[in-house]
Amino acid sequence: MMERFSNPVLSKELKLRFRAFKSFSGLMFYLATLSLFVIGFLLIYTRFSGTSFFRPSDSFTMFAVLSVIQMALVMFITPGLTAGAISTEREKQTLNILLTTTQSSTQIIVGKLLSSVAFLVLMLVAGLPLYSLVFLFGGVSPSQLITIFLFYLVTLVAIGSIGIMFSTITKRTIVSMIATYGAMIFLAGITAFLFFIGFSMEQMFMNQGTASANATPFSPISYFWATINPGVLMVTILYPDMATSLASVVGISIPVWVGYLIFYLFITAFCLFIAIRKLRANMKTNR
Amino acid sequence: MMVDIQGLTKKYGSFTALDNLTLSLDEGVVFGFVGANGAGKSTTFSILSTLLSPTAGDAFINGKSVVREPKEVRKQIGYMPDFFGVYDQLKADEYLDFYGASYGISAADRQVLIPQLLELVNLTHKRYEYVDLLSRGMKQRLCLARSLIHDPKVLILDEPASGLDPRARVEMRDILKHLKSMGKTILISSHILPELAEMCDEIGVIDNGKLIAHGNVAQIQEQLQGDKRIIVKVLNEIDTARAFFEEDPLVSSIEVTNENNEIAFNYRGKIDDQINLLRRALLADIPIYSLREEEKDLEDVFMAITKGADEE
Numbered sequence: 001m002m003e004r005f006s007n008p009v010l011s012k013e014l015k016l017r018f019r020a021f022k023s024f025s026g027l028m029f030y031l032a033t034l035s036l037f038v039i040g041f042l043l044i045y046t047r048f049s050g051t052s053f054f055r056p057s058d059s060f061t062m063f064a065v066l067s068v069i070q071m072a073l074v075m076f077i078t079p080g081l082t083a084g085a086i087s088t089e090r091e092k093q094t095l096n097i098l099l100t101t102t103q104s105s106t107q108i109i110v111g112k113l114l115s116s117v118a119f120l121v122l123m124l125v126a127g128l129p130l131y132s133l134v135f136l137f138g139g140v141s142p143s144q145l146i147t148i149f150l151f152y153l154v155t156l157v158a159i160g161s162i163g164i165m166f167s168t169i170t171k172r173t174i175v176s177m178i179a180t181y182g183a184m185i186f187l188a189g190i191t192a193f194l195f196f197i198g199f200s201m202e203q204m205f206m207n208q209g210t211a212s213a214n215a216t217p218f219s220p221i222s223y224f225w226a227t228i229n230p231g232v233l234m235v236t237i238l239y240p241d242m243a244t245s246l247a248s249v250v251g252i253s254i255p256v257w258v259g260y261l262i263f264y265l266f267i268t269a270f271c272l273f274i275a276i277r278k279l280r281a282n283m284k285t286n287r
Numbered sequence: 288m289m290v291d292i293q294g295l296t297k298k299y300g301s302f303t304a305l306d307n308l309t310l311s312l313d314e315g316v317v318f319g320f321v322g323a324n325g326a327g328k329s330t331t332f333s334i335l336s337t338l339l340s341p342t343a344g345d346a347f348i349n350g351k352s353v354v355r356e357p358k359e360v361r362k363q364i365g366y367m368p369d370f371f372g373v374y375d376q377l378k379a380d381e382y383l384d385f386y387g388a389s390y391g392i393s394a395a396d397r398q399v400l401i402p403q404l405l406e407l408v409n410l411t412h413k414r415y416e417y418v419d420l421l422s423r424g425m426k427q428r429l430c431l432a433r434s435l436i437h438d439p440k441v442l443i444l445d446e447p448a449s450g451l452d453p454r455a456r457v458e459m460r461d462i463l464k465h466l467k468s469m470g471k472t473i474l475i476s477s478h479i480l481p482e483l484a485e486m487c488d489e490i491g492v493i494d495n496g497k498l499i500a501h502g503n504v505a506q507i508q509e510q511l512q513g514d515k516r517i518i519v520k521v522l523n524e525i526d527t528a529r530a531f532f533e534e535d536p537l538v539s540s541i542e543v544t545n546e547n548n549e550i551a552f553n554y555r556g557k558i559d560d561q562i563n564l565l566r567r568a569l570l571a572d573i574p575i576y577s578l579r580e581e582e583k584d585l586e587d588v589f590m591a592i593t594k595g596a597d598e599e
Contacts, residue, residue, distance in 0.1 A: 008388035012374070019376045092372035097433070100336050100366045101389035102358060282339045 009111025082163030
């Protein structure tokens with residue numbers, strides 16, 4: 001029964017990943033960065049500020065900044081893990097042999113994605129003891145932590161899928177890496193810029209008097225840019241008041257996380273679909 | 288029929304890599320596919336291995352179409368490409384285990400199969416070694432074992448002996464002979480014709496995407512070598528002898544070497560005509576003391592037929 005659901009590519013990738021020194025050095029670097037931050041934060045808030053206590057609000061600040069750092073690390077590492085998934089096989093001349101086995105394209109692509117996701121989840125779980133310090137001082141509810149981790153999961157699966165797609169459609173890993181980091185910069189940075197541009201133009205439009213002073217604002221495009229930006233969603237998870245403010249500014253009350261989830265699930269499905277279709281690009285039937 | 292190729296054509300823009308290739312092979316046949324680099328061997332093998340779609344035509348492996356039923360075809364074939372990589376961090380048995388799982392073989396069966404395959408390719412002693420540490424020849428043999436893990440009916444081996452030292456070549460040849468005795472249908476490509484001649488039942492010669500000859504080794508030689516070159520040695524009267532041979536309409540390109548009393552010429556006739564020519568020469572009192580056909584080995588034949596391709 002287990003054999004039916006086993007994915008040979010996933011098993012092989014996990015084996016190879018956990019045998020490689022760079023996996024452990026990467027994990028060590030990740031935890032070291034988080035530890036440095038936590039220790040530094042505690043030192044600044046206790047010893048250097050001259051106080052010997054730690055307020056729950058300080059604890060929440062630590063949680064917020066820790067979450068942002070972790071998100072940045074995840075977004076930095078995910079393309080590196082996934083953007084070479086297929087192109088490396090092609091460069092190492094192992095792909096053709098793999099494609100002549102009876103594994104379907106879906107099995108191969110999903111196996112590659114899951115192995116990367118598994119490693120990233122391990123990184124997140126490995127960072128949990130550091131997070132637990134936050135609970136020591138209070139100020140953060142477990143549901144907030146779970147929400148943040150679900151947010152990480154959705155984001156890393158989506159970025160991973162983008163990486164796998166570029167890895168499948170480009171011949172070289174370096175090109176795939178550049179394309180994936182480019183897509184990530186667009187989603188995390190340029191969307192924020194576009195949100196502010198759209199929002200400013202909206203304000204300008206209103207100030208020119210073409211709209212009545214008490215008209216309800218309605219900016220679907222600005223809302224769209226905000227809703228697909230990981231930073232915006234993280235802020236609204238950490239500070240729910242920000243979600244209310246955003247809704248009043250853009251005139252759309254649908255929670256940001258709903259739009260975010262729909263968009264990133266669509267991106268994941270779309271990228272995986274393209275990767276599966278293009279894996280056996282030289283064959284008419286993609287089976 | 289185990290392999291049936293029907294009008295296979297592959298074009299890349301205006302370049303035709305494979306031109307209407309038609310070929311049939313029975314079960315258990317060892318077929319050698321010969322041609323210069325870029326002649327179309329690897330393209331043919333890529334199509335048969337379901338890695339490439341043909342522009343036109345189709346090929347059937349044990350009745351399954353490579354175009355319409357690629358997954359079924361993959362169950363029937365074991366493919367070894369000319370250039371391949373290995374997963375450095377896997378051990379030899381893990382390498383085979385991964386591919387066994389990829390073909391849907393159960394873990395229990397894999398545990399039985401892997402030692403048998405390693406024994407077949409003489410790698411039992413390397414079972415727990417990292418693949419990266421194996422020599423080129425050992426990697427080739429491991430890849431061959433990998434291609435056999437799902438017990439395919441057809442083996443497609445693209446230049447299996449390329450880059451191997453003489454000893455490794457001999458080892459590879461012995462393994463292929465063993466596989467032949469197991470009744471596998473084997474397709475091997477090479478640009479070294481004599482290498483294939485030794486172990487192949489049938490040979491196909493491909494040039495510029497076209498199959499220009501197909502048959503057993505003797506037939507291939509006959510089809511490709513064209514006019515025979517006959518060398519006659521006479522005791523004396525070389526000019527008389529030359530005049531005699533020049534009169535024969537089947538003789539051309541006569542060359543005379545006076546120092547050796549040797550006359551060499553191309554002869555278009557069949558063996559009966561050749562006997563008749565010799566008889567007539569003796570009746571005409573030409574003092575022939577030696578007549579022999581210049582031997583052309585397969586290498587010469589191959590060089591002759593691929594010369595045009597290289598010059599283009």
